[in-house]
Amino acid sequence: MKLFLYELKKIFSPKILIVLAAVLMLQFWLCYIPSGQEHEYSIDVYKQYLEQYGGEFTEEKYQSLLARSAEIGNIIAVHDDMVDAYQKEKISFDEFEEYNFQYHKASSEESTVKYLVKKSEYFKEIGGCVYFYDTDWEDFLGGAGFNFFAAFAVIFLVIPVFCNEHQSNARSMLVTSARGQLDLCISKLCAAFTAAFLTAAAVYAVKYAAFCTIQGNYGEYAVHNLLGHYGYGDISLVRYYFTDLLIKSAAWAVGAVFICAVSNLTKNMIFTAFLSFVPIVFSALIGDFSAGIYRYLLLGGVLAENYAADFNMTAFTFALAIKTVIYSAICCVLWRKRE
Amino acid sequence: MTLEFKNVTKKYRSKTALNGFTATLTEGVYALLGPNGAGKSTLMNILAGLLKPTAGEILLDGQSTEKLGRQFRNILGYLPQDPGFYPTFSGYELMKYYAALKDIKRPEERINELLRFVNLSDDSKRKYKEYSGGMKRRLGIAVCLLNDPKILILDEPTAGLDPKERMRFRNIIGKIGRDKTVILATHIVSDVESIADCFILLKNGETAAVRTADEILDIVDGKVWENVTSAQAAEEYALDRANANIVKRDGEVLLHIVSDDKPFDNSEPVTPTLEDVYMYIFNEASEERSKE
Numbered sequence: 001m002k003l004f005l006y007e008l009k010k011i012f013s014p015k016i017l018i019v020l021a022a023v024l025m026l027q028f029w030l031c032y033i034p035s036g037q038e039h040e041y042s043i044d045v046y047k048q049y050l051e052q053y054g055g056e057f058t059e060e061k062y063q064s065l066l067a068r069s070a071e072i073g074n075i076i077a078v079h080d081d082m083v084d085a086y087q088k089e090k091i092s093f094d095e096f097e098e099y100n101f102q103y104h105k106a107s108s109e110e111s112t113v114k115y116l117v118k119k120s121e122y123f124k125e126i127g128g129c130v131y132f133y134d135t136d137w138e139d140f141l142g143g144a145g146f147n148f149f150a151a152f153a154v155i156f157l158v159i160p161v162f163c164n165e166h167q168s169n170a171r172s173m174l175v176t177s178a179r180g181q182l183d184l185c186i187s188k189l190c191a192a193f194t195a196a197f198l199t200a201a202a203v204y205a206v207k208y209a210a211f212c213t214i215q216g217n218y219g220e221y222a223v224h225n226l227l228g229h230y231g232y233g234d235i236s237l238v239r240y241y242f243t244d245l246l247i248k249s250a251a252w253a254v255g256a257v258f259i260c261a262v263s264n265l266t267k268n269m270i271f272t273a274f275l276s277f278v279p280i281v282f283s284a285l286i287g288d289f290s291a292g293i294y295r296y297l298l299l300g301g302v303l304a305e306n307y308a309a310d311f312n313m314t315a316f317t318f319a320l321a322i323k324t325v326i327y328s329a330i331c332c333v334l335w336r337k338r339e
Numbered sequence: 340m341t342l343e344f345k346n347v348t349k350k351y352r353s354k355t356a357l358n359g360f361t362a363t364l365t366e367g368v369y370a371l372l373g374p375n376g377a378g379k380s381t382l383m384n385i386l387a388g389l390l391k392p393t394a395g396e397i398l399l400d401g402q403s404t405e406k407l408g409r410q411f412r413n414i415l416g417y418l419p420q421d422p423g424f425y426p427t428f429s430g431y432e433l434m435k436y437y438a439a440l441k442d443i444k445r446p447e448e449r450i451n452e453l454l455r456f457v458n459l460s461d462d463s464k465r466k467y468k469e470y471s472g473g474m475k476r477r478l479g480i481a482v483c484l485l486n487d488p489k490i491l492i493l494d495e496p497t498a499g500l501d502p503k504e505r506m507r508f509r510n511i512i513g514k515i516g517r518d519k520t521v522i523l524a525t526h527i528v529s530d531v532e533s534i535a536d537c538f539i540l541l542k543n544g545e546t547a548a549v550r551t552a553d554e555i556l557d558i559v560d561g562k563v564w565e566n567v568t569s570a571q572a573a574e575e576y577a578l579d580r581a582n583a584n585i586v587k588r589d590g591e592v593l594l595h596i597v598s599d600d601k602p603f604d605n606s607e608p609v610t611p612t613l614e615d616v617y618m619y620i621f622n623e624a625s626e627e628r629s630k631e
Contacts, residue, residue, distance in 0.1 A: 003439050
């Protein structure tokens, strides 16, 4: 335990803590920059409709939205006829002006009402849903892809754990101490694992904290209220985010053990950074590795997207445990290896 | 306690760094002498368990040090030339960290005792990066002694130290060496002249000589000469000869030569020093290398 605490202290040196604080502040500040995500509906109209339709899904609300959708369809459908009628003076200016107002209103509401109908049909299918202003949550979760701040923080923290000992020649004194071989290597791995987990979790938590200061409502509603988020059961949006946070943090922690193994192979910070960056970050950026078996095989798979409804936590935990054991074993063998 | 080196050999592809080193060591200070590339560090790294010998083995009281593993490391203290201590740790923190590594329970008393021994008590709270070269070396020794090792390996411990620090360091080693096996590698002869009980001279990976302090000078007995000469003649002679140096004594210029044969008619044999032994053995090595 003492060795573990010393290793943690070495990882979180005062200079490193300053860099980490800067990374977390930058992450917080960047959350205030609008995401610029496009939506198939008008946000203002959506908010207006939710004032009327907000709350639990009912058949009446669904029928009302269907009726409004039909009404909008009818208004838009007769547009050419009404223009023609007005031009041929078959209707008065006042009648045309009234129609024109209805037409523009219908046009502006069309996409939003269609979206609400689509959403109502989805609600009707799964049952027990609630209408609420979920755009911010959709943007927030939709933007939770690969986090470069977490990547930077973890790689920056973990690379020196073993590389420092090799590059500063400290290893020779360490491995000739009674507990300097297996015990120390395991302590270092545990410290790297813990540091990576805590740091990644802090980055994701800061992102959530920033989101709360901007929006932060409705976190208690079930995640299945978001269109397309079917199959997660009744878990709330907050719980969904924090479960995802734990999954990603655990993946980063295993990534840290991988980096440690690479460190003992290369014994050099630059090569370790490169060789760690490629499999972890690239696998998250190239191809679709977040589906199927890849999400359990490659760390990039889970780090690139939020966990899917069919995500198997047992398989994921098992895969992480296996990977941790393999990387740790490689790390220990290389650390103790005599030239 | 007996430490036995049996035909220890280390080869790197075509280069033999250490060839069939055989020796038996007991308590005392052993000076490992030789120029750079002689195989000193290789030998110490093999003993410390950092290098795997290509052939041969090291036995501690008849048991292989490799097989003893942690048991051997428990009685070992190793100080490399650059120990790579953590610059942001204070001296005291470093001692505590290594105490944990050496599995020492309640180390505070031992740490304070050792810090007093190496005269660092007043600086124990200062960060390692603020220490002078001599202080770093002394702290290194204190760290090595934490587990009260039976075998202490010191690689070039006085490299880069000023004369005062070197003298202080010699005194420390002298005290330690009474009940431990201290193996000290250096190419600075004066550092070990007064404290070593035995000298192991290595050249080109081969054992050139293993002698006790009483025997070591026998190697050059009757082979060290001095003659009075002019400053110019001395300079001309010594310029391209590694076995000769110029000594100024009582206003006279003396040519100090280590040679099997009497170099000049007026040369007189003088009492040899360890430096003469070093010059005699390693001058040959350098000559052989230059012939190659």
